[in-house]
Amino acid sequence: MIKIEAIVRPERVNLVIAALEDAGCTGYHLFNITGAGQQRGVEVFTGRGAGTVVRTALPKTLISTVIPDDMKDSVIEAIVGAARSAGDGAIGDGKIFISKMDEVVRVRTGESGDIAL
Amino acid sequence: MIKIEAIVRPERVNLVIAALEDAGCTGYHLFNITGAGQQRGVEVFTGRGAGTVVRTALPKTLISTVIPDDMKDSVIEAIVGAARSAGDGAIGDGKIFISKMDEVVRVRTGESGDIAL
Amino acid sequence: MIKIEAIVRPERVNLVIAALEDAGCTGYHLFNITGAGQQRGVEVFTGRGAGTVVRTALPKTLISTVIPDDMKDSVIEAIVGAARSAGDGAIGDGKIFISKMDEVVRVRTGESGDIAL
Amino acid sequence: MDTGTTAWLLTSSALVLFMTPGLAFFYGGLVRGKNVVNTIMLSFMAMAVVGVAWIVWGYSLAFGGANEFIGNFDFIGFRDVDANAGPDAGYSSMIVAIFQMMFAIITPALITGAVAERFKFKTYLVFLLIWMTVVYAPIAHWVWGDGGWIGGIGASDFAGGTVVHINAAMAAVAAAILVGKRRGIPNGIEAHNVPYVVLGAGILWFGWFGFNAGSALAADGVAVNAFLVTNTAAAMGALTWVLLSYLTTGKASAVGAASGAVAGLVAITPAAGDVGAMGSLGVGLGAGILTWLVVKYRHKLMFDDALDVFAIHGIGGIWGALATAIFAVGGIGVIDGEFGLLWANFRAVAATIGYSFVMTFVILKVLDYVPGLGLRVEETEEDGGLDIAEHGERGYVGDGAD
Amino acid sequence: MDTGTTAWLLTSSALVLFMTPGLAFFYGGLVRGKNVVNTIMLSFMAMAVVGVAWIVWGYSLAFGGANEFIGNFDFIGFRDVDANAGPDAGYSSMIVAIFQMMFAIITPALITGAVAERFKFKTYLVFLLIWMTVVYAPIAHWVWGDGGWIGGIGASDFAGGTVVHINAAMAAVAAAILVGKRRGIPNGIEAHNVPYVVLGAGILWFGWFGFNAGSALAADGVAVNAFLVTNTAAAMGALTWVLLSYLTTGKASAVGAASGAVAGLVAITPAAGDVGAMGSLGVGLGAGILTWLVVKYRHKLMFDDALDVFAIHGIGGIWGALATAIFAVGGIGVIDGEFGLLWANFRAVAATIGYSFVMTFVILKVLDYVPGLGLRVEETEEDGGLDIAEHGERGYVGDGAD
Amino acid sequence: MDTGTTAWLLTSSALVLFMTPGLAFFYGGLVRGKNVVNTIMLSFMAMAVVGVAWIVWGYSLAFGGANEFIGNFDFIGFRDVDANAGPDAGYSSMIVAIFQMMFAIITPALITGAVAERFKFKTYLVFLLIWMTVVYAPIAHWVWGDGGWIGGIGASDFAGGTVVHINAAMAAVAAAILVGKRRGIPNGIEAHNVPYVVLGAGILWFGWFGFNAGSALAADGVAVNAFLVTNTAAAMGALTWVLLSYLTTGKASAVGAASGAVAGLVAITPAAGDVGAMGSLGVGLGAGILTWLVVKYRHKLMFDDALDVFAIHGIGGIWGALATAIFAVGGIGVIDGEFGLLWANFRAVAATIGYSFVMTFVILKVLDYVPGLGLRVEETEEDGGLDIAEHGERGYVGDGAD
Ligand SMILES: Nc1ncnc2c1ncn2[C@@H]1O[C@H](COP(=O)(O)OP(=O)(O)O)[C@@H](O)[C@H]1O
């Protein structure tokens, strides 16, 4: 089993989720996060609204889904397809992190392994 | 060391935490997430409240705790016991994900290893 | 590649991020979490404000950053330096968890590996 | 009809109406986030349901005819309720009927604090109609109606301590008992949104000027005095709670400050026409201490009055009724050696307690057995929160999927 | 000048001004969290821009001179608008000019619901100035100005059903068409903050007493009656929406309850001087049913009126204008067999619809072509939310980095 | 006593009271989420503490006797403050005492913006009592008291520009200096809840009608004019800030719009009885530009006036006092070639600045040395937020553990 953590723009979440479902993912969960990568922030007002400051970190959404090993490529492809901005993509489109997940247990039944996903 | 990520119903969190403490966990942290698995959503109102739509993802809580390897089974058992709905459990009771954690460092002391948990 | 998850006091986040950037981290993301470790809670009011209860879990911030293997020590050092309270540190200063990250893909370009960090 | 008086009564009516959304926020902030929509709706629907029922039959039942116990059907549909009045009259009957409507709206809304986080919404709508008819209208008649028996024995309830607060509080107790305790919160809950609680308290304080000073039914010295003592009692109540909070825990609860203010406001309600500035400090201080003690130890009670309606409105209201008789100026108060008012107010309180509790108990028992109704939501609905279960809405939508 | 009347008009003016922040919250709660600041600002800036422009030229254009179609420049800069009036007058011309200003402020704010989540803020500021001048002022003159043609044909619009609501709604339709649909929300959105919606509705309800009862321009029986029917129609509208919500889905939407209340308030606006208590129930019921149906099926329309301004204010307003003629008492209503008022109101509605739609369409088309303006934000700005893009602010800052 | 006048003064008093919860939200939205409860409480407790102390001794000190510098003890405990007045009087002394109380409440609440996020709550409660007694009461007496010297030199402060705003602002500067800078925010902070800021501004704007138009102490032409110019200056202030925001950054800050509105309101406060519609545009424009500049460059100042009380209320207030003299109509203004009022107002401003700053400085210095008090919370408390540390409450509870 592997865990895919995709950090995407919040406005892309619905598209990414639809793509995940098409790719056969059976479950996922989302986190609201704030992050910074190459895209380095926006100007925001501080105090009473006359001065500004550059905020490095921006709101992003992290989508986490645990899948069987063999779905890896198709899922990554699905995410990239749905999350990349029109044209050649834009800075801030996001990143996908892949790591190993050793086990999963379904609380309701106690089942474990791929069948529990 | 292993990391246990348990996704449970928000209303079960207090019970699960109590169970974790009984099982000897020394620390944990919680995330508010939104997720979908086999339980596929609820009907919610949109717009001015005359039309509805089915929301796939529901609020869940992710409890993450890092424990020594040998506590794995007892901790999983504790979580399942506290998180499963009365009767035979119900769809949406949650899932537990187990992965390997390589190291931990306590900021205060710089200690690492199981002793830092 | 490794993933560093540092749980720190919310008021230390700006310092830790600055330290991460100095240490050469190219990206990170933050989660608002609630957690408990050895620091066991504060007294809060319940109901209409005449009775109190001790809340175990406290607000913390989890900073997650994925880095090349060789930056591990310097990054941990940077975090500890920025997150530890003045003097000998205090309970609740936080913890750092290190685990293996297998792969990363940049959505915009499709690049993967250390170059995508 | 006097334009100044009419202007003040129009303003007062608007202020009292505004108290109900204020209450919605006060209560809404106190519950858990998964029940905020439901809690707010319980107050808001009182505006909708009673706003309709009052003009159709409520007013007539409460204020029609001259009778000891109940009104009649003379004013059904606001028939013969005149918007105008002759040049000598201060105000018309319609503006008083409107002002009274706002009281009839907020009273059942107050009850909902007791059953927050678990009451079935559909049943609540039915309950609103029946309770307003069977409990509120008669008690309003007793106190303020033509020939009402409580008015007759010389009890003094200036702006509704018995009719509104004690009445709501006893109904709350009956409801809390029948609906049962909430699931799985052995240690009580934290307010999910403290700013909302203070916003609600601010709106209530603001609106209460209409409630009490409007009850003078004139823009005169009585109104001015009522306005003053309303503010003073609220201030003293808030201060008392904060000091008690500080003395016992070293911290000053904002929810407590808001609660103390409301407790002071409740207690001054019956007294606002009879006490002066210094008396109102006594009223507020007593209200603060008593309600604080009851809130602190109420978990020893057998029922789960979730938002402490009994403590704040019941104890606060009873104290207010007695305090009216204690601090009343003009030679009728206990301080002046007179006990007649105390005894009259005591009887008024006792009757209200008994009637409200018993009737509410009966109404809810019946609703519990009506097929399709019942008092309490399913366990899973309660666990997941009433917002989704009963309203198909989450209070706050903040995740990336939206 | 009568002090009671003046007191009530001062109070009413304050109440109507307060409606605009109320609307800001009502609308602000309905959008997604990334657009809450923008949505609130659209209303708030109407206070700023119209608050200035009205005294400089707006009032004069709307209420100067005696003419069928438009005012004149007599009152430019509030010249000759007198704060005082003789002892026999009820009120001075300045207090009426102030009261009217509050209407001129909220009307364009209402429009913004249609273009929420995508309208260019800079263009909006310009639009506010032009629209108030070219659309609002003339229509206000037609209906309420000296010699205005709609007043002349005997149409009855007590507190602004045509001038405010139908006018805003048709402008909303024109704007929604020209600005185009929002990106990527095939199924509509959930309100991001339901408590805000109810808070907004509560403030609107409260302020609407000033809007309608203040339109009596006196603290008299007409004001009292207007106050009553305002409340009743709001209550009935809310109740209707909740019952329809229950019947169709088994759940009671709080946003729906708030929407129904507003729909009832919109519909009673033109009628508040003519209908009685029972008539107002009819007005509210009709408004509830009609607006609910239109909201439910409006996605079949070709344009994205994001917050349903057309359904609530347009349909509600048109129904109100016709319902005025239906339920009017005093022998002028359809129920009494008279159709004259119905026909007059019908013409008033038709003229308002036509003028407002066409003129707004033209104004926006022009603004779209003006270099540096344009109607719509960039796609990435829309995706990321207008709060950051247009205001450099996030509504809520909650992450650890702050 | 006149019912219309009394109605308006009752309404105005309620409106001004409501400003304090409004301020609580205005300030509460501007701070970081971990300090929202504390910030709200600082305002709310002014209602509680001053609400009590004013009737016990504050009013008497400010308005008792005929003396140049301070009142006396004649009205201790509101003794002899009459709720009624004869038929010829417009209003009774009690309603004015109530109206004045609301000013005494909001003034210290304004100060708290300077020390937000770090001031010790316990000390604040003591400070409130002393400051109201030693600073507020005398200055109020100077300006409005019988025989007060500022009133005597012919200075014109219609609704409290010196007494309330300049006074609060200079106390704020003293407090900010003594309490010291907040820890670890080199670049300033973002407002944690922009909607709260706008809600607060909306309530303030609404309540300010009572503040200024109520200061006419009549429902007359002066009140009507004051109402108008209040609105206009607020609108102009907001507009100015938004345009400056746009010109310099291309974005329109909502916090800025709210700040500009408040700045305009502050500046018009002393002027509301003397300037006309066009003059009020000048007042608002000047206030907007000046306060914006000071806010923008105030980080160059040596002290951390966290929420810019000095910029908005100090600069806005000083400008207002001078602008009163510039734009005053009736042949007393600088525009009409008269400089007497300018000079008188200048002296009033200077005296207020000096007295308020010095006395506040002394009071806080003393409180800093009193064992058990002290001005500032512990570092860890400041880091973790004052909500938990001082109030045992979190503003928002949203995690799964609740
Ligand atoms: N090394 C990293 N570790 C953790 N999170 C990261 C890392 N790099 C980027 N991120 C997250 O991914 C998001 C998108 O990254 P970004 O650099 O903006 O995209 P791109 O590289 O395509 O320009 C960031 O906002 C941040 O949340």
Ligand SMILES: Nc1ncnc2c1ncn2[C@@H]1O[C@H](COP(=O)(O)OP(=O)(O)O)[C@@H](O)[C@H]1O
């Ligand atoms: N494959 C998965 N990857 C990530 N999260 C998952 C996955 N499957 C389920 N989840 C999370 O677990 C929660 C419970 O899963 P669910 O399918 O509803 O339980 P069950 O399988 O017992 O019916 C979901 O809401 C989601 O947050």
Ligand SMILES: Nc1ncnc2c1ncn2[C@@H]1O[C@H](COP(=O)(O)OP(=O)(O)O)[C@@H](O)[C@H]1O
């Ligand atoms: N074993 C663990 N698993 C997961 N999270 C932990 C664990 N131990 C601690 N944490 C997190 O780290 C935070 C800091 O830990 P704490 O025990 O307070 O620090 P210290 O050990 O230095 O006193 C906690 O609030 C919690 O969020």
